[in-house]
Amino acid sequence: MIEEFEKVLRGESQGEIVCGDCLEILPRIPDESIDLIYTDGPYFTQTIRIDSGKQDFFYDKWNDLNSYLKFEEKLAYECWRILSMKGTLYWHLDPTAVHYVKVLLDSICGIKSFVREIVWRIGWISGYKSRGKWPRNHDNILMYCKKDAVFNRQYGWDLKGHLSKHYPNAASSIVDDVWLDIDSDKIKSFTHTEYPTQKPEKLLERIIKASTNKNDLVGDFLCGSGTTLVVADRLNRRWFGIDINPRAVEKSLARIRKDRETRSLF
Numbered sequence: 721m722i723e724e725f726e727k728v729l730r731g732e733s734q735g736e737i738v739c740g741d742c743l744e745i746l747p748r749i750p751d752e753s754i755d756l757i758y759t760d761g762p763y764f765t766q767t768i769r770i771d772s773g774k775q776d777f778f779y780d781k782w783n784d785l786n787s788y789l790k791f792e793e794k795l796a797y798e799c800w801r802i803l804s805m806k807g808t809l810y811w812h813l814d815p816t817a818v819h820y821v822k823v824l825l826d827s828i829c830g831i832k833s834f835v836r837e838i839v840w841r842i843g844w845i846s847g848y849k850s851r852g853k854w855p856r857n858h859d860n861i862l863m864y865c866k867k868d869a870v871f872n873r874q875y876g877w878d879l880k881g882h883l884s885k886h887y888p889n890a891a892s893s894i895v896d897d898v899w900l901d902i903d904s905d906k907i908k909s910f911t912h913t914e915y916p917t918q919k920p921e922k923l924l925e926r927i928i929k930a931s932t933n934k935n936d937l938v939g940d941f942l943c944g945s946g947t948t949l950v951v952a953d954r955l956n957r958r959w960f961g962i963d964i965n966p967r968a969v970e971k972s973l974a975r976i977r978k979d980r981e982t983r984s985l986f
Contacts, residue, residue: 735959742941746798843903946972
């Protein structure tokens with residue numbers, strides 16, 4: 721499986737995805753070889769998420785918090801080791817365990833490497849049926865940078881309706897660390913693959929544009945339905961993905977092929 725990564729590293733392939741356990745594959749990847757790493761979950765929700773076809777799933781059940789944090793620790797260690805000196809690590813979680821993982825990442829990456837906690841307003845309300853609680857409507861993305869990290873400031877909010885009044889000059893405004901303008905794909909069924917934890921392409925587009933330049937190498941080692949890889953491919957970045965679920969790998973490759981075919985028509 722390391723052969724696929726070496727092809728991308730040498731520039732012989734724009735991107736490769738492999739099916740397997742990331743904790744077994746990542747130790748074979750050379751130090752400081754990936755320029756941006758995005759990790760989405762697990763979240764310690766103690767659930768198994770299944771799609772409408774009952775085939776793809778996101779397994780997020782753990783014996784206890786300690787076993788979850790041991791997984792996160794091993795993954796974080798490898799991600800930080802293989803991140804290049806111009807690299808950025810984005811660790812996407814929800815409020816369930818983000819505070820535990822923040823302390824863990826501080827210890828592995830160094831507290832001075834922590835840059836921002838991005839609050840993403842997901843645009844649909846989780847827990848709206850609950851009583852006596854504020855409904856949940858955000859995720860947390862922890863951002864850690866190496867010494868020479870790339871950062872391209874992003875401008876322009878895609879705001880509509882009542883939110884637009886807060887950003888009268890939305891097109892020229894600097895994007896800050898509270899992202900109000902990107903809705904979850906669960907609202908937009910026409911862009912959703914029905915993979916249970918899929919994130920919107922606009923979210924990854926913002927991250928990749930901000931923290932990489934063309935031909936930089938992007939990694940996602942729990943890649944699910946492949947949103948990170950699709951967007952990296954479209955933006956002319958090299959990419960490498962891993963997922964333990966064969967159906968996720970198939971879905972990712974199908975999305976990339978379809979996206980390339982669509983672009984070739986224009």
